[in-house]
Amino acid sequence: MPASSLLALRSAMRLPRWRRPGLASWRGLVLPLVLVGLLEVLVRLGWVPAHQLPAPSQIGATLYWQAASGELWGHVGVSLARVAAGFACGAGLAVLIGAWVGLSRRAEAYLEPSFQALRAIPSLAWVPLLLLWLGIDETPKIVLIALGAFFPVYLALLAGIRGVDRKLVEVGQLHGLPAFALTRRILLPAALPNLFTGLRGALSLSWMFLVAAELIAATQGLGYLLSDGRETSRPDLVLAAIVLLALLGKLSDGLLKHLESRALHWRDSYSGGEA
Template sequence: MLMSTTQQPPQPAKRSRLKALRGWLLPIALLLLVELLVRSNLVPAHQLPAPSQVAQTLYSLALSGELSKHVGASLLRVLTGFTLGAGLGIAFGIWVGLSRRAEAYLDPSFQGLRAIPSLAWVPLLLLWLGIDETPKVVLIALGAFFPVYLALLAGIRNVDRKLVEVGQLYRLSRLGLVRRVLLPAALPNLFTGLRGALSLSWMFVVAAELIAATRGLGYLLSDGRETSRPDLVIAAILLLAVLGKLSDGLIKFVETRSLRWRDSYQGGGD
């Protein structure tokens, strides 16, 4: 009796683990390369510290309790500002997406505000709101608002007209049309906007904490610069990268679960 030699396709869980392992290859290779260059005195340690020294700095910060204080402060600011900005972006994105009149009144102003650099808002927010948490949260909310607003507006306006006509044929109300036709069709754009907004939220929190803060990862960056400690600066940058990746992965997980119905191209090859 002949046995089939056809190979079975890899299981989804196995493919997922393999993909995750591949994602670690480049960061690990870079860390090893930097460690080798610094230990070989090819790169001055006072400019680029060895990863082992950065790890020791992070360990010392964790033991002293400073690490949790700075990470917790930045996380809370990003979470609050992102929630506020993304929520407003969704509300205005739906409103402008459904109404040409609202677009005529609001969109030109939004496009002008979007062009203002983040640091240009800082002195104005400090004058208006003081130096407590409010200007920091507002600055992050500004950064989160525009990617969500633009993505959702584009998603709604790119919905196939035939889908809207079918909804109207079934006598869906305006709210029912939004809930059952427009928003589901615009979800891929919305998640793209949310991921971009979250990335900008981490950038804006650093801008806010560099100027007016006594704790947070942006403050840690500023403290490392003022005390000439590159290990502290690199440690703060690595923490921002890790936290940004973890929060982005959370939104991507929700996106995957929410868009399971979508049959889209996932790229060629294994």
């Protein structure tokens, strides 16, 4: 075994049991489990009306029967496809335009004021216009999600490029790097931490915009389940859809966080203390 692995193992063994890395990953489950248990007890005792806030066991039963009938997987699959398509379109376009604006003061002068104005428009304000322009099929839903994903990535990448140390750029210029090589080898790698921060924020907004898109003119998806639960006075169905949105959002963010750690493995950054 390498010496570094032995040192890491010895350090882990010296830690108290509750601070060891294997147990630290489970700490995030403590608060949700406590809240679920507390809510179950309050509903069972009748202190919280079940017709307004069902017990977690009832929500779990609703999820089970929806999954057993096969209906749930259709809703989840449709929502996942919409988020993936909208996020890919919005984030990809944001990377291209953000890099262009970040590298060109002239492009910034032309585009930045308009983008700042468009960023202030609420998501629901786009819905009537998109329905008028694009109809009620999949296109307006994906465009709305792409709008939500665009601005966090654009702003983060722009800030990352503009925040690159000027000395690094000067070193590249002294070595005779052309503009494309300077961008590829210095500016974009240095802006990667900001870019991943923007991507994670954009992915979170994509799930939020998904609900806005599916609440209107949709016959499938988790947003449709929310609307169906509201119209049929089934709070268990509404909360089941919310739980699924939270789980899918957490899983997709975890995947993106893993990709971030792989892409930024060279970074020696502060990871926080145990306080």
